[in-house]
Amino acid sequence: MQSSSRRAFLTGHRTERSPWETFLSRLQRVAEGHVYDFSTPVNSARLVPQQMQDVYHARSLCLEYGIHFALDGIPHASALADTPVLWVEPGNGMERYERLGPDDPRWFVQPGCFIGDLEQAGLPQFRDQPPHLTVAAWLADRSLCDWDAGDTAASGLVHALVLLADGTQANLGAFGVDSRKPLDNPRLQQMVPRLFELSGQAGAVAPDALWNARYRLDALKPIAGRTLNLSHLLLGHGGELGWVEWLVFDERLGQPVDRDYPDRFGTREASLNTDASTDQVIKGLFDPEGLFPSQAQRF
Structure with missing residues (x-):
């Protein structure tokens, strides 16, 4: 059985992106810092912003797509394993x-x-x-x-x-x-x-x-x-x-x-x-x- 991605290639039709994939793609386009996709079942990623503009973009996109914006690095904090989340930890540009x-x-x-x-x-x-x-x-x-x-x-x-x-x-x-x-x-x-x-x-x-x-x-x-x-x-x-x-x-x-x-x-x-x-x-x-x-x- 052909995969959906192979069928899309053969027929010329692009597979529709999920909201999470669209969110990550848009964030990766605008952020100067690094974006890491953890590919968990409930969707989780990490942003290491290098400037405040990265944070502004991330806040806006998280609000648009209903994704939690979580500060990374807090000891003993919940892993938030049951909700889509973007973990954000300030990088060396901050x-x-x-x-x-x-x-x-x-x-x-x-x-x-x-x-x-x-x-x-x-x-x-x-x-x-x-x-x-x-x-x-x-x-x-x-x-x-x-x-x-x-x-x-x-x-x-x-x-x-x-x-x-x-x-x-x-x-x-x-x-x-x-x-x-x-x-x-x-x-x-x-x-x-x-x-x-x-x-x-x-x-x-x-x-x-x-x-x-x-x-x-x-x-x-x-x-x-x-x-x-x-x-x-x-x-x-x-x-x-x-x-x-x-x-x-x-x-x-x-x-x-x-x-x-x-x-x-x-x-x-x-x-x-x-x-x-x-x-x-x-x-x-x-x-x-x-x-x-x-x-x-x-x-």
């Missing part, structure tokens, strides 16, 4: 990191930078962290970004530019009377008030408590002496809220996570908690399209 100025304590960091390089540069929050991880994977890892509730400023993160599922670029940073830049963005004009409303329903932030919810809503209720910063919502986000284009860290603020906290990775009964419905609302605010999968990373 590894730049540098001070904002000669004597500036702030560092501009792209998502493909390795944690080991940032530690050697003198950023203390990366001390004793896995050196082989990209900063994008580190930021998404809940166990590595596990600062006490209300103390997310210890991450040293002061700003982030995030690509949301609908293509919006969201500037997330310090927020207060003197800094309300996020509200210049129509999408964030809708999101931010709702996030503050949710934080008001979560109860008081207990000092020295663990934060046990999926997303760091405690970033909106910092402990005394800390500055409220919207970028801290991304700490431990699991790759579920958006794609980070770049970050800014302040070397004066960063502190390592306290790994000696009793039962930090056990039952976590002492931690402050919000219910799963709140997590679902936050996910829906950032990603109503469901482009970024819930990778179900455990602590």
Whole structure:
């Protein structure tokens, strides 16, 4: 019996491509980075982008074809074996990191930078962290970004530019009377008030408590002496809220996570908690399209 491809050759008719094949073909045509087809039964591929334009194209195509856009490299994340997925891990074209100025304590960091390089540069929050991880994977890892509730400023993160599922670029940073830049963005004009409303329903932030919810809503209720910063919502986000284009860290603020906290990775009964419905609302605010999968990373 002749194969469909041989029949197509003999008759002059081309075999119709599946949506997945069309998706991959279009992505390979526009991406400067490498695209790898894993040829699994449910369709899986990997993109190593070399520039942000690759990511923009991938986001648009994934949304068009109903394919999950998943950050690669997060330790202990779900394999997503039952859904079509494009795994994306920033390549060496996204590894730049540098001070904002000669004597500036702030560092501009792209998502493909390795944690080991940032530690050697003198950023203390990366001390004793896995050196082989990209900063994008580190930021998404809940166990590595596990600062006490209300103390997310210890991450040293002061700003982030995030690509949301609908293509919006969201500037997330310090927020207060003197800094309300996020509200210049129509999408964030809708999101931010709702996030503050949710934080008001979560109860008081207990000092020295663990934060046990999926997303760091405690970033909106910092402990005394800390500055409220919207970028801290991304700490431990699991790759579920958006794609980070770049970050800014302040070397004066960063502190390592306290790994000696009793039962930090056990039952976590002492931690402050919000219910799963709140997590679902936050996910829906950032990603109503469901482009970024819930990778179900455990602590």
